[in-house]
Amino acid sequence: MKFLHLISLVAVATTCNALSVPSDGHVHRRSACTSRSVVSTSSVAVGDKTVEVATLSCDDPVTTRDEPANALRDLSDVCDNICTNVCNFDGGVLPPITSDCAIIIDAITILNGSVTDDFSVDPGEMKQLTYGTCRYYFENLSPWTLTYCWTALSQVGSAAGSACFPPTQPNYSEGLCSPADGSWAVG
Numbered sequence: 001m002k003f004l005h006l007i008s009l010v011a012v013a014t015t016c017n018a019l020s021v022p023s024d025g026h027v028h029r030r031s032a033c034t035s036r037s038v039v040s041t042s043s044v045a046v047g048d049k050t051v052e053v054a055t056l057s058c059d060d061p062v063t064t065r066d067e068p069a070n071a072l073r074d075l076s077d078v079c080d081n082i083c084t085n086v087c088n089f090d091g092g093v094l095p096p097i098t099s100d101c102a103i104i105i106d107a108i109t110i111l112n113g114s115v116t117d118d119f120s121v122d123p124g125e126m127k128q129l130t131y132g133t134c135r136y137y138f139e140n141l142s143p144w145t146l147t148y149c150w151t152a153l154s155q156v157g158s159a160a161g162s163a164c165f166p167p168t169q170p171n172y173s174e175g176l177c178s179p180a181d182g183s184w185a186v187g
Ligand SMILES: *[C@@H]1O[C@H](CO)[C@@H](O)[C@H](O)[C@H]1NC(C)=O
Pocket: 108, 109, 110, 112, 113, 117, 150, 151, 154
């Protein structure tokens, strides 16, 4: 039984790795940004804990991007768009601690209820919430401003974590979800 269990674990890991190279041939654009700057920060209090909220820009020179068709510019709300989970292994970085991630979920619920139920991210920028070992983010890899919903960040980000972290996967440091065109990522 132990042997069979190992086989199934390897099969799952292989599937996950295969997903890092999208079948449409797009290079996964997330890795294109090597250096980021903080645009703005704020924080959300969850009881006596503080979740950091930051907007980051990409410092890298702008590389060639697909120019969107005009019609696509109107499709800036991507809350309900389909994406595929990808697991990333970052040598030495352990999966986040579940209780840290739970604090971020509480912060997302607070933001969802107190300001608006969505947020906008400019081209090339990333909005992230960080607590302890855990980080949730929405990254805009498209050339136009995108809107995303707090509920989707909570649900899609958590689902990517479930697919990539223990007990499902022992080894990955990041789980993210990205659409086929690679125009954004939720992690
Ligand atoms: C956000 O608020 C809506 C209702 O306003 C609710 O249905 C949804 O579950 C909330 N999402 C989160 C993550 O709290």
